[in-house]
Amino acid sequence: MRHDRSPDGDLPPVAGPHLHVLSVVSMGLLAIFLAAVLALVVADVGYTDWETVVGLFRSREVMAAIRLTAVTSTLTLMLVVVFSVPAGYALSRYRFPGHTLADTVVDLPIVLPPVVIGVSLLVFFTTAPGRWIEGMGFRPHSVAAIVLCQFFVAASYAIRSAKAAFDSVDRNLEHVALTLGCTRAQAFRMVSLPIARGGLIAGAIMAWARAVGVFGPLMVFVGSIRMKTEVLPTTVYLELTIGRIEVALAVALVMLAMAFIALAFIHWLSSGRRWWGL
Amino acid sequence: MVASDHLPARCGLLAVLVAGLIGLWACGKDEPAPELRLLCYVGGTMRPAVEELLRIYEEKTGQKVELDYGDSGTNLIKVEMRRWGDLYVAHDPFLAPLMNKGLGTQGWTVAAISPVIVVPKGNPKGITGAADLARPGLRLGLTDPEYSTLGHICPVIFDKVGLRAEIEANVDTNMRMGGQVANAVAVGNLDAAIVWNAVAHLRADKLDTVDIAPPFLPDPDVDVVTSATFGEVDMSYIKVFIATLESSRHPRAARACAEFIASPEGKAVFARYGFSPVRESDRGRAAAAGGPLRLYCGAGLRPAVSEIVQAFAAETGVVVECDYAGSGMLMSRVKLQREGDLFLPGDVWYLDQIDKEGLVESRTMVTYFVPVMLVQKGNPKGIGTLEDLTRPGVRLGLGNPDACQIGRITEQILTKNAVDMEAIGKNLTFHSVTVNELGLQVQTGRVDAAIVWDAIAAYYADSCDTVPIPLAQNEISRVAIGVLRFSEHKEMAGRFVDFAAGENGKAIFARHHYRVEPPA
Numbered sequence: 001m002r003h004d005r006s007p008d009g010d011l012p013p014v015a016g017p018h019l020h021v022l023s024v025v026s027m028g029l030l031a032i033f034l035a036a037v038l039a040l041v042v043a044d045v046g047y048t049d050w051e052t053v054v055g056l057f058r059s060r061e062v063m064a065a066i067r068l069t070a071v072t073s074t075l076t077l078m079l080v081v082v083f084s085v086p087a088g089y090a091l092s093r094y095r096f097p098g099h100t101l102a103d104t105v106v107d108l109p110i111v112l113p114p115v116v117i118g119v120s121l122l123v124f125f126t127t128a129p130g131r132w133i134e135g136m137g138f139r140p141h142s143v144a145a146i147v148l149c150q151f152f153v154a155a156s157y158a159i160r161s162a163k164a165a166f167d168s169v170d171r172n173l174e175h176v177a178l179t180l181g182c183t184r185a186q187a188f189r190m191v192s193l194p195i196a197r198g199g200l201i202a203g204a205i206m207a208w209a210r211a212v213g214v215f216g217p218l219m220v221f222v223g224s225i226r227m228k229t230e231v232l233p234t235t236v237y238l239e240l241t242i243g244r245i246e247v248a249l250a251v252a253l254v255m256l257a258m259a260f261i262a263l264a265f266i267h268w269l270s271s272g273r274r275w276w277g278l
Numbered sequence: 279m280v281a282s283d284h285l286p287a288r289c290g291l292l293a294v295l296v297a298g299l300i301g302l303w304a305c306g307k308d309e310p311a312p313e314l315r316l317l318c319y320v321g322g323t324m325r326p327a328v329e330e331l332l333r334i335y336e337e338k339t340g341q342k343v344e345l346d347y348g349d350s351g352t353n354l355i356k357v358e359m360r361r362w363g364d365l366y367v368a369h370d371p372f373l374a375p376l377m378n379k380g381l382g383t384q385g386w387t388v389a390a391i392s393p394v395i396v397v398p399k400g401n402p403k404g405i406t407g408a409a410d411l412a413r414p415g416l417r418l419g420l421t422d423p424e425y426s427t428l429g430h431i432c433p434v435i436f437d438k439v440g441l442r443a444e445i446e447a448n449v450d451t452n453m454r455m456g457g458q459v460a461n462a463v464a465v466g467n468l469d470a471a472i473v474w475n476a477v478a479h480l481r482a483d484k485l486d487t488v489d490i491a492p493p494f495l496p497d498p499d500v501d502v503v504t505s506a507t508f509g510e511v512d513m514s515y516i517k518v519f520i521a522t523l524e525s526s527r528h529p530r531a532a533r534a535c536a537e538f539i540a541s542p543e544g545k546a547v548f549a550r551y552g553f554s555p556v557r558e559s560d561r562g563r564a565a566a567a568g569g570p571l572r573l574y575c576g577a578g579l580r581p582a583v584s585e586i587v588q589a590f591a592a593e594t595g596v597v598v599e600c601d602y603a604g605s606g607m608l609m610s611r612v613k614l615q616r617e618g619d620l621f622l623p624g625d626v627w628y629l630d631q632i633d634k635e636g637l638v639e640s641r642t643m644v645t646y647f648v649p650v651m652l653v654q655k656g657n658p659k660g661i662g663t664l665e666d667l668t669r670p671g672v673r674l675g676l677g678n679p680d681a682c683q684i685g686r687i688t689e690q691i692l693t694k695n696a697v698d699m700e701a702i703g704k705n706l707t708f709h710s711v712t713v714n715e716l717g718l719q720v721q722t723g724r725v726d727a728a729i730v731w732d733a734i735a736a737y738y739a740d741s742c743d744t745v746p747i748p749l750a751q752n753e754i755s756r757v758a759i760g761v762l763r764f765s766e767h768k769e770m771a772g773r774f775v776d777f778a779a780g781e782n783g784k785a786i787f788a789r790h791h792y793r794v795e796p797p798a
Contacts, residue, residue, distance in 0.1 A: 241322035243481035
């Protein structure tokens, strides 16, 4: 997976659109997709009204849900990054017995409907190991439980794209780094990681986006207790069940704004030439 | 490779963001959690009414109740899997599975719901009744017959209108939940839908309601749906109920809260949210008897009795409210409160006790309890006789003699066989107030052995082993149901006794491994 700007800056710059078949078709399809998404957003905006949106920010419950969504999705994102980068690297670089099996198992949570993850967690916590974890202080109505649901739904995407990102790194570059005196860890940090950065960030964005949108497993495993386990997707559902469609859509618009800000922030954060923080 | 110039700035910003989020989290926790909070599972449509009721309740009593919303089926799964929470609000048919699975302890009917037609505001298609739904070209929405109670009821209505084929030809969408179809009408994707009146009421700003004429509604004497999971449901009267849960850590507080919601004040709030009132009499059939019957029932009898109560309700329309607890505890309740209609304790001895005060009108034998030893699967401690219970290191669970019959009879058995009571006392790790908890203790491995009823042992047959006690050493409990002298519904109570002790009741007892004949 190539980023539009390589860390070494040795690729030709991305061109502007030209009038030939490929550019017309690709730009046209892009435009259709953007128009379709915008049409949905405009329909949402049209159904709700400004006062409803403003009213949300006066509701203690909705503010709590916004806060909880921000906190849990960020915690999930951190946890996902901590897992997915090393796990993706391991899947990409090492061959071990059961590698294909491991590769397949990583994809399972993507294939399953999310609600199955919720039911599975619910059932797991009735088994002996589950009870033991509960005995250690884990509670089903807690931030930890929300993060757990989000993690299971989101982690696969990040591991999958981390693996793809590391697969795309030319291993000769790592070997050159090793011959120039780098340790394996240094080669990872100074060569592989910067090159894979684009793919890793794409994976993290996808994981975060999944985490924010998680709903099915939360309804089953964590519940929707106001001020305690209610996140924004839960709010949308709850408002729909009592027919307050305009409020549900207003919440959706708030989620849209949050996502927009967060994605813009991540893009900005990753726009430097180096892998930030490392 | 040179480090980027904005790296420190970006790291700093990231740190600020993370700190900010942690700060946000922390300020969400500013309220100190009070000692006791109840958790109530609420089905979607009931949410606004229950939310308001609990706000009133908190103002009055200071008792906080948290609500967990979802559709009633999902809530039922959560109750079953988590074994956590105090109260459950749903509408029929979910009371039956809740009680049959032993998850609920008591249920109160608080309101009812009935089907109505909803149309977009202003009624653009001019629909005046159920017959208009057959008009060609109308886009009609219904709830899924597989998954919803209302879905079962609609065909009955259409048959009564006499236009079932015509109306069903207009069905544009079948959705899982009534709220979804109503939303589709509200946004203009459908011309009409049939939903519960309470669902329509929540959308009164977007929808108009058209009544279905009473002759077209299901008939209480004829239209009963039976489903494998839920038992029989009277389609003419779909009830909204609140139940206290077996998993409750605060049963007294949960009960008080349920009683408030079931009080006239609570019912008034439901009425304000568009629910139908609770029928005070079931169209005359129970009118002579008045309100529901109250049965005090020994906890060990619950698996069978909860089913008998459902079957009785299905046959007669009379609701029997059950209060399950240890027989000793129930006896004090009966003596103190002097209300209720029926008493079914774990042994006739309890009926004898209250009859000393003249409180028993009549009694009828129902079943027999034989004590057995319940041990862990495979009997790892090798327990074969009563004496084995005194061996050092055997963790023992016994009933409390003051609270429940199994405790009383265990004491008699041990004394009769001159078992070393001091050694028993040393091994006693769990003293329970009902026999049901003893089974659970063995199943979860917290005790090695317990003395329980044969029927309770059969209930745990998959996860525990049973060691019989020889008849000569054993004591048998004879279980009878008594009609209480202060009952205001003696005739109806008598009918319940006949039902429970009759063929129907015997079959249900036998299915749950209770003996209907004394052991040979």
